[in-house]
Amino acid sequence: xxxxxxxxxxxxxxxxxxxxxxxxxxxxxxxxxxxxxxxxxxxxxxxxxxxxxxxxxxxxxxxxxxxxxxxxxxxxxxxxxxxxxxxxxxxxxxxxxxxxxxxxxxxxxxxxxx
DNA sequence: TGAATGACTCGAT
DNA sequence: GATCGAGCCATTC
Numbered sequence: 001x002x003x004x005x006x007x008x009x010x011x012x013x014x015x016x017x018x019x020x021x022x023x024x025x026x027x028x029x030x031x032x033x034x035x036x037x038x039x040x041x042x043x044x045x046x047x048x049x050x051x052x053x054x055x056x057x058x059x060x061x062x063x064x065x066x067x068x069x070x071x072x073x074x075x076x077x078x079x080x081x082x083x084x085x086x087x088x089x090x091x092x093x094x095x096x097x098x099x100x101x102x103x104x105x106x107x108x109x110x111x112x113x114x
Numbered sequence: 115t116g117a118a119t120g121a122c123t124c125g126a127t
Numbered sequence: 128g129a130t131c132g133a134g135c136c137a138t139t140c
Contacts, residue, residue: 008137026122026123027121027122027123028122028123028124031122031123031135031136036135036136036137037123037135038122038123038124038134038135038136039122039135039136039137040122040123040135040136041119041120041121041122041123041135041136041137042120042122042135042136042137042138043121043122044120044121044122045120045121045136045137045138046121046137047121048120048121048138049138059121062121063121064121064122064123065122065123065124069121070121070122071121072121073121074121075121
C-alpha cells in the first residue's frame with residue numbers, strides 16, 4: 001500500500017466520518033476543503049476504496065451537488081443507501097434528496113466559528 | 115510511458 | 128430553464 005496517498009484518502013474518510021447525524025455533504029465540498037476543488041472526482045474515487053477501510057465510511061452521507069444518490073449503485077445494496085438516509089431523517093425521493101438544502105453539511109463549517 | 119476511466123462540477127449554448 | 132461539452136486529479140490497464 002502507498003503511504004502519502006493513503007493520507008489523501010484518510011483526510012477524505014475523516015471528513016466523511018465527521019458528518020453529523022442526519023446531515024449530508026457533496027463531493028465538491030469535501031474536495032474544496034482538501035484544496036482539490038476541481039478534483040471532486042477524486043473524492044468519489046476515495047469512496048470506492050473506502051469499502052476496504054475500517055471503520056466503514058458513511059459514504060451514504062455523501063452525494064453529488066444535486067443531492068442525487070449517484071453512488072447508490074456502488075453500495076452493497078442500492079436500497080441500503082437510501083434506507084440509511086431515511087433512517088437519519090433525510091427525505092429521499094427518486095434517488096434524490098428532497099430537503100438536501102436543509103440537511104446539507106459543509107466540512108468548512110468546522111473551521112467556521114459562529 | 116501513454117491513454118482511458120471515474121460515486122463530479124462548472125460554464126456555455 | 129434544460130441540455131451538452133470541457134476540465135480536473137488520481138488510479139488503473
